[in-house]
């Protein structure tokens with residue numbers, strides 16, 4: 134664990150982000166001892182030629198320090214973010230150790246009456262540790278600002294990204310933005326704001342990536358990037374078709390239970406109506422394929438009802454909770470994203486079905502069935518239905 138702050142014998146704090154010269158530090162090193170502000174362990178001041186000046190524990194790093202291992206990009210990213218905040222008139226505290234919660238965010242600062250804790254994450258940490266730190270910050274009145282290092286960002290084709298469960302932990306919402314992940318690439322000094330995230334498989338999603346230089350983005354835009362750019366999902370139907378293949382045409386499919394259940398209901402994954410598998414952002418709360426959990430909503434809630442019947446968000450949500458309880462679908466933790474839940478995913482799906490003309494909204498969370506879903510009987514019928522649907526319901530908003 135390499136850090137930028139230490140304490141001297143008399144308790145004075147030394148922060149290497151304050152920009153001391155090598156000479157000053159060398160003089161200091163010969164006359165002073167340095168200690169870890171967290172565990173009190175002895176630290177060495179390292180003044181290498183090729184690395185950023187830093188302190189390192191003489192013996193094993195303390196527990197609080199042990200997860201973010203030594204990494205040059207972590208140190209340089211912290212320094213860049215620290216300087217970036219300072220140029221905006223903010224007084225950030227580097228590696229501020231809060232003895233009350235016994236946590237040390239990379240950078241703590243006050244802004245517009247709120248207290249923020251930046252966690253710039255280069256290495257993957259266990260999900261439970263992420264949750265624990267997040268909850269501790271929240272309960273102590275900090276707004277946690279988790280920022281993944283840019284190298285985690287895996288761009289696929291145009292407008293698609295691969296997102297791991299670890300990266301979804303960083304998904305956050307703001308008053309003006311329904312969901313984004315703020316990556317920071319320390320080697321290039323670039324922010325990559327990934328937004329308009331529409332998951333189409335357990336690990337891939339459509340998304341818009343907005344790249345900004347450090348001096349091209351202010352802290353208020355990092356905290357709230359504003360409304361996302363219009364999402365255009367030109368390949369949604371293609372991705373949906375591929376999803377169905379990997380679920381239904383894969384001999385080692387882990388979705389046998391789902392396929393059997395469809396079969397028992399007289400359905401087939403390759404002969405589903407185009408309204409099953411619609412793109413929504415709240416799908417981030419579920420790591421199962423959208424086409425699977427939406428099939429369950431249709432099976433459990435819609436199929437038994439005729440035109441004119443009432444369908445509610447709460448029954449759709451109850452269906453998903455039940456399915457999650459049975460292990461048919463899996464939820465995904467998104468602790469920083471307000472309003473991402475099974476309930477919200479269910480609500481969004483019903484509103485998409487009303488856009489598609491299947492339901493009509495009658496009240497808050499209450500819909501009526503306007504037309505029954507049309508299950509194609511042959512592959513060619515399926516293709517016809519789908520292309521007709523595509524014209525009426527372009528996957529963009």
Ligand SMILES: [Zn+2]
Nearest residue numbers: 169171172195
């Ligand atoms: Zn320590």
